[in-house]
């Protein structure tokens with residue numbers, strides 16, 4: 001029987017990890033802006049001609065990439081990015097909806113450090129799509145070490161995956177200031193409440209926030225130096241300039257731009273988001289210790 005043609009687009013950390021995972025059962029192409037010495041690396045044209053695409057490029061680049069490089073040819077698509085576009089405040093599903101019909105697209109969420117996936121360590125993730133049959137097409141592509149779940153709460157997954165990056169920055173700041181375990185647990189718990197409140201405004205389901213996409217991903221990223229966003233927070237607490245932190249990181253930390261988007265959305269829609277608000281001020285240069293004082297007294 002002919003194998004389905006599958007391609008991963010974006011050969012950063014997550015794209016490469018997904019390529020490794022999906023290659024356990026099928027031949028899978030991978031492509032990126034810069035050529036890489038990876039098995040089955042191909043050009044964009046070949047990748048776009050595949051039936052199934054997994055797109056893992058940073059959230060802030062997606063609109064441009066779609067405008068400049070993408071042609072819809074009835075591909076089935078999984079989006080692996082996590083973030084909200086800062087220039088428009090749009091969620092990724094809103095951006096993609098201008099290029100891909102809803103029935104053809106799903107969004108990956110959940111606690112999935114690329115560095116562990118690429119070692120074949122057990123991982124659970126959620127495929128969020130309004131088209132359940134799409135889930136059943138993609139799920140068998142994943143290897144045995146990845147357990148997949150289905151959810152139709154696309155907006156819930158979008159909010160949770162993006163918001164937890166901002167909370168991971170907050171948690172890194174908290175640990176960088178050596179505020180202790182009580183403080184970090186409180187921050188994470190209140191962060192979960194905050195991102196649920198934000199998500200509820202946009203129609204997300206509560207269950208999404210207490211499951212893998214919400215609590216699962218938040219607990220992971222807000223408590224580990226493996227998270228780039230958490231490491232941004234550590235750097236801020238040490239008094240480093242944001243530009244220096246990002247330069248040293250050399251990879252995407254989606255929480256930085258997503259925090260700008262959340263800040264604009266909360267102003268427009270009058271949503272109470274105290275943690276994201278303080279993170280935004282710290283990213284703009286506010287002293288984290290003063291931020292802590294203000295936070296505790298408000």
Ligand SMILES: NC(=O)C1=CN([C@@H]2O[C@H](COP(=O)(O)OP(=O)(O)OC[C@H]3O[C@@H](n4cnc5c(N)ncnc54)[C@H](OP(=O)(O)O)[C@@H]3O)[C@@H](O)[C@H]2O)C=CC1
Pocket residue numbers: 010011012013014015032033034035056057058059061064065080081082083112113114115250251252254
């Ligand atoms: N790393 C992780 O553990 C996880 C990451 N994610 C999400 O996946 C997304 C990608 O993250 P990750 O792979 O880790 O990030 P990286 O920083 O490792 O890589 C990003 C890749 O995106 C490509 N890229 C950047 N800008 C453009 C552009 N304008 N057009 C096309 N390609 C571009 C680059 O490809 P090139 O090098 O070829 O230029 C780069 O390698 C993010 O949204 C992240 O939040 C989600 C779950 C887990």
Ligand SMILES: O=C(CO)COP(=O)(O)O
Pocket residue numbers: 082110111112113114165168217220221226227228229230252253254
């Ligand atoms: O989303 C992630 C794990 O689920 C990766 O988080 P970071 O981008 O903070 O490393």
